Amino acid sequence: MENTVVKIENLVKRYGELIALDHFSLEIKEGEIFGLLGPNGSGKTTTINCLLSLLSYDKGNIELFGKKMTPVSYDIKKDIGVIMQNVAVLNELTVYENIDYFCGLYISDKALRKKYVEEAVEFAGLGDFVKFYPKKLSGGLLRRLNIACGIAHKPKLIILDEPTVAVDPQSRNRILEGIEELNRAGATVIYTSHYMEEVEQLCTRIAIMDKGRKIAEGTKEELKRMIRNTETVTIEIIELPEEVRAQIASLPHVYSAEHDGERLVICCSGGKHNLIRILDVLQSRDLGFGRVYTELPTLNDVFLEITGKALRDKED
C-alpha cells in the first residue's frame, strides 16, 4: 500500500573523465525520512541535481510520484520542496520577502500564500527577523531561511541537501526537529549529509554512498548488523609486548587487536565476558593500563568496514 515516491534506476553521471554516479539506484516510499550518507565528493549533490533534472545524465531512469521526471515536468515540480546545499536567497530581499518570493513560485493565490509564508516563518523560528536582510543573519538563521523558502508551499516531497553545514548546535537541533515535524505532517523527506550522527538520529532508512556508488542500504539497525564487530574496546596502554597482543587477538569473539603505541583497540562480536577476559590477560602479565572504554558500532564503523576508510573527513 505504500506508494513509491522516488525511483532511481541505474543512474550514470559523468563529469568528463570523472564518473560521479556509477549505476546508482534508489527507491523511496511515501512517508520515509530517507538519509543519503556519504563523505564529501561521494555524489550526493549530483544525485539530487539529477533527480531534479537540473543536470543531464548519461544513463538511467528517474521517476517521481510514479511519473518520469524531465526538466519540463512542472506538475511534479510543484509538489517538491528543495533546500539546496548552497543557500539560494536574494540578498536584496528581506527574510519575509524571500520566503514570499519562493513560495510565490508555486502558490499564486495571495491570501493562501500569506498564510503559508507566515507558517513558514513560524516553523523556522524567524519571527524576530522578518525584516532582516540575509546578509545580517547568522549562519544558522540563514540556513533556516533557506529551509523556510523551500518548504513554505507545503510540498509532498522535501529534499534537503546538507542543510546543517556550518550551523550552530542549537539551530541544528531545531532544524532536525523541524524535519521530523514536517514528516509527521505527511511529507516524504530525502536528507543528505556527511554527518552520520544526524542521519542516525533522523532517518528511517539510509543509503551509504561512496565514489558515486551505493555501498549499503537499510535501516540503521540493518546496516549495523551487516558488520561483524558489534563492540569496540579501547584500552589506553603504552607498553604492550607483542605476544600479549597476539594472545588477546586469539581470545574467543575477538576479530582484531591493534596497538598503536598508545592505545589497544580490540574489535569483538557480541559476548558477555569479552572485557573481563581481556583485562584478565593484562592483569596476569602485570601490565598497567589507563582508561578503558567500549563503544557500540556507529555508521562510521559500517562505512569503515565496507570501504576501509573513515567516513568523516579532516575538516570536521
Add this chain to the structure above:
Amino acid sequence: MQVFNAFLKVLKKRSLSAMIYIAVFLGIAIPMASSSNATEAMKLTSLDICVFDEDGTDASRELISLLAENNKIVTLENDRDVMTDALYYEWIDYALIIDKGYAEKLAAGETNDLFRSYHMHDSYSVVYVTNLLSEYTSTVKAFMTSGNSFSDALSKTADALSTDTEVTMKSFSSGGGLKDIVGFYYRYLPYILVSVILGTLCPVIVTMNSRDLRFRTSCSSIRSASYTMQLFLGSAIFVFAVLALFTVVGIVLNGGINGDMLLAVANSIIFSLVVTALTVFVSGFEIGPNIQALITQIASLGMSFLCGVFVPQSMLGGGVLAAARFLPMYWYTVLNDMLMGDTRFDAGKAALCLAVEAAFAVMLVVLTVLVRRQSSGKNAPRQKKAEPAAA
C-alpha cells in the same frame, strides 16, 4: 509576475548610484540651459568690417576679398572721426586701414606694420579676424620663403586660408538645429547612459541569474522561458524609463522637437540599445560586484575619453580615433558632433552612424547567444539542455 516583482525590488535596492548619476547630470544640465547665453560668445558671426585701402594694389584688394568671404565689407568716408563714431555706435564691428606700401612691404617679406585695425568689443569673431590677418601675412611670407613668387604666394595663401575658413566658418555658423546646451547634453549623455544602465542593470541581472538561484528556481513550477521573459521585461522597463526621462528633459531644454532633435533622440535610443545588449552580454558571466563596477568604469570612462565625449574628437590623435572606430560611442559622437554643428552635417553619414551603432547591438546579441550556448554545453544550469540523454 513573481520574478518580475522580485526583479524590481532588487533593482530598487541597486539603483542608488543610478539616481546619483542622473541627479548630478540633470543638476548640471538644467541650470546651464537657463543661462545658456553665456555660450553665445563662442559663436562666430559675420562682422561688419570697414576697410580703408590706402595701398590700392592687387595685393590689398586680394586681402579684402578674403575678408569679404565671411564678413560684410562696409564703405565709409575716409575720416578718422566717422570711423570712431561708427565703431562707437556699433554700425561697424571692425575697422581695418591698409597702409600705403602694404604690397611692397609684404613682398619684401615683412609681416609687421602692414595695416592697422580697430575694434570696440572683444568678441570671438573679432579675435578670429585679427588672427586671420596675422596668419595671412605669415602664410604669404612662408610661401615666398619656400620659393614662390609674390603673386603665387598671394593666390596660394588665399586658397589655403579660404578653404580652411570655409570649413571652420560653416561649422560654427550653421549651428545645427540643436541649441548649444542640448548639443552638450546629448554629448555627455552616452557616458551617463553607460554608467546608469550597465552600472545598475548588470548587478541585478547577475544576481537574478546566478547559478544557485537559477538552479533553485528551476526546481519550481515556473517555466524557464517565463523566468527569462520576466527578467527581460524588467530590464526593458528600466531602460525605457531612463530613456524617457532623458528624452523629455532633452526636448524641454531644446524648447521643442525639430529634425535635429529627432536625430539626437534616435541616436540616444539606438545607443541605449547597444548599452543594454552590452549589459546582457556582460551579465552572462558570473562576475563579482567588484569586477562589475570595474567593467562599468572602463566602459563608461574609457569609451568616453577615447570616443570624444570628454575631449572633442577634433582634438584626439589619429591613432586614438582609428581605434575608437571599433567602439559604438565613437559613432554616437560623430553624429552628435554633426548635430551640434561642430562638423558639417551629412545625412548619409548620419545614417551610417546610426546603422553602425545598431550593428554593434546586433553583434553583442549574437555574441551573447554564442557564449550562452557554449557555456550551457558543460553542465550549466540551462534547463533546456538538461534533457536526459537517454530520453
